[in-house]
Amino acid sequence: MxxxxxxxxxxxxxxxxxxxxxxxxxxxxxxxxxxxxxxxxxxxxxxxxxxxxxxxxxxxxxxxxxxxxxxxxxxxxxxxxxxxxxxxxxxxxxxxxxxxxxxxxxxxxxxxxxxxxxxxxxxxxxxxxxxxxxxxxxxxxxxxxxxxxxxxxxxxxxxxxxxxxxxxxxxxxxxxxxxxxxxxxxxxxxxxxxxxxxxxxxxxxxxxxxxxxxxxxxxxxxxGGNPRPGHDNPMRPVVRLEATILQVREVAAGETAGYNARWTASGPRRLATLSLGYADGFPRASTGRGEAVVGGVRCPFVGNVSMDLIILDVTGAPAEAAVRGAPATLIGDGLDLDTVGRHAGTIGYEILTGLGRRYARVYRD
Incomplete structure (x- = not known):
């Protein structure tokens, strides 16, 4: 892990x-x-x-x-x-x-x-x-x-x-x-x-x-941004962003999630709440389009991205990976800067330069 x-x-x-x-x-x-x-x-x-x-x-x-x-x-x-x-x-x-x-x-x-x-x-x-x-x-x-x-x-x-x-x-x-x-x-x-x-x-x-x-x-x-859109990225990834799963819950068909109830469960779903939001520089515009990787599986955002929290649908993730205290990857594991930017309706530059100061920053060389 x-x-x-x-x-x-x-x-x-x-x-x-x-x-x-x-x-x-x-x-x-x-x-x-x-x-x-x-x-x-x-x-x-x-x-x-x-x-x-x-x-x-x-x-x-x-x-x-x-x-x-x-x-x-x-x-x-x-x-x-x-x-x-x-x-x-x-x-x-x-x-x-x-x-x-x-x-x-x-x-x-x-x-x-x-x-x-x-x-x-x-x-x-x-x-x-x-x-x-x-x-x-x-x-x-x-x-x-x-x-x-x-x-x-x-x-x-x-x-x-x-x-x-x-x-x-x-x-x-x-x-x-x-x-x-x-x-x-x-x-x-x-x-x-x-x-x-x-x-x-x-x-x-x-x-x-x-x-x-x-x-x-x-x-x-x-x-790590791709200088040649439309081609494989020749650069190595430099940043990796992870957030902690705070809570996991089961919801029934017809239940909603997040502010303004913008998402409705089409069937029984398992939801995980991440300790990260737009106050950390992760765009609210990612609502309904963003993803995070849990246990090697891409899990979609559901509901509005909040100031400090994001909800994921982790129904498809391994049960042992989608648990309280486990990490979810928002940049990395195949979600590169340019992909994350597209999900937010913007560009990787904005994602990268907008990363907030609330994260624990770890430098490796």
């Missing part, structure tokens, strides 16, 4: 750091770039910056990306020697905070470039930064025209631009013409910045020759 969550916790989240490192090696091989970084935003996609970052560093990953300045500060504490880029722009007046933690902003506008360059001049140093040129996402970044016009301007050197990057829109969609368009646009901009490293490939882009550059920056696939 799988280890039970410690007393006081309804769920146990096991994070396999060896699998994380193996995934980084696999993605490095696929990307065929001189360097492969790691995206550790959203608390390393729910796996923990303080644990995932050093594990990847030990494997040979020297460059990391986060979303927010606060994440960068946490990453710096765990990775004192790494290059750490902050993706979500450069808020006005934030240069001192970036410099205090030796973080590199990803600059996405002419104003941001000018402000970072001014901070460098004022300090008498050239702290590095990345330049983000938008090639189709229309979220952050200079336009291609702006990026081309900026090339050769002295402010580029003053801002310490040491990385040119863009963000792929739909690299996971096979043969999407937009990916080819983005790669071509990025190549135009890249040619205007000779001698500056470039980065385009995300997790899915690592598998596309057209997206190769100097630095790959995978995220989701590092943590």
């Amino acid at each position: 799988t280890d039970l969550p410690p007393l006081g916790h309804g769920g146990r989240l096991t994070i396999d750091l060896a699998a994380l490192r193996a995934n980084w090696r696999r993605l490095s091989h696929e990307a065929q770039c001189p360097e492969t970084a790691a995206v550790i935003k959203a608390d390393a996609y729910g796996c923990g910056i303080a644990e995932a970052g050093p594990a990847l560093w030990r494997e040979g990953c020297w460059t990391f990306f986060v979303a927010h300045l606060s994440e960068g500060v946490r990453a710096r504490a765990a990775l004192p020697e790494a290059a750490i880029y902050v993706l979500n722009g450069f808020p006005p007046g934030s240069a001192p905070a970036y410099r205090e933690s030796d973080l590199r902003p990803v600059l996405g506008s002419i104003e941001e470039v000018a402000e970072w360059a001014a901070a460098n001049r004022a300090e008498g140093t050239t702290r590095p930064a990345a330049l983000h040129v938008d090639t189709g996402m229309n979220r952050l970044g200079l336009s291609v025209a702006e990026g081309l016009a900026l090339a050769g301007d002295p402010v580029v050197a003053q801002a310490g631009i040491d990385l040119l990057m863009s963000h792929l829109v739909s690299a996971e969609v096979e043969h999407d013409p937009l990916t080819d368009h983005q790669a071509a646009e990025f190549a135009r901009v890249r040619a205007a910045y000779p001698g500056i490293r470039a980065s385009l490939a995300n997790s899915s882009g690592d598998f596309l020759a057209s997206c190769r550059a100097d630095l790959a920056r995978p995220g989701y696939a590092l943590y």
Whole structure:
């Protein structure tokens, strides 16, 4: 039997750091770039910056990306020697905070470039930064025209631009013409910045020759998500989520279960209640579609997913496995992140990054 969550916790989240490192090696091989970084935003996609970052560093990953300045500060504490880029722009007046933690902003506008360059001049140093040129996402970044016009301007050197990057829109969609368009646009901009490293490939882009550059920056696939939907997942699973069965009961035909009586037993059924719910980051939208594995058998959710509880129909599970105190697996044993995401009407990314802090977290390497 799988280890039970410690007393006081309804769920146990096991994070396999060896699998994380193996995934980084696999993605490095696929990307065929001189360097492969790691995206550790959203608390390393729910796996923990303080644990995932050093594990990847030990494997040979020297460059990391986060979303927010606060994440960068946490990453710096765990990775004192790494290059750490902050993706979500450069808020006005934030240069001192970036410099205090030796973080590199990803600059996405002419104003941001000018402000970072001014901070460098004022300090008498050239702290590095990345330049983000938008090639189709229309979220952050200079336009291609702006990026081309900026090339050769002295402010580029003053801002310490040491990385040119863009963000792929739909690299996971096979043969999407937009990916080819983005790669071509990025190549135009890249040619205007000779001698500056470039980065385009995300997790899915690592598998596309057209997206190769100097630095790959995978995220989701590092943590076990499938970078090639429609194909077998080449990545090793990193997270496993289990919850304790609190109670098992027999119900007769016609009885209901859960809030609003949304489920009605079609015949005699055996139900098990799990100590886990949407307050733990497991989506309420999984109601009626989610599953958990008990004794090797997939058992469907019945009734609404509650804040702290989920009800399973364990009629088909072995009687000795569906008992009070036994574990049920919600991620793992064939229920991968992408499957769990589909059951919730969302994507594996949301499942992974939404995993709550109430679980007992166990790290294995």
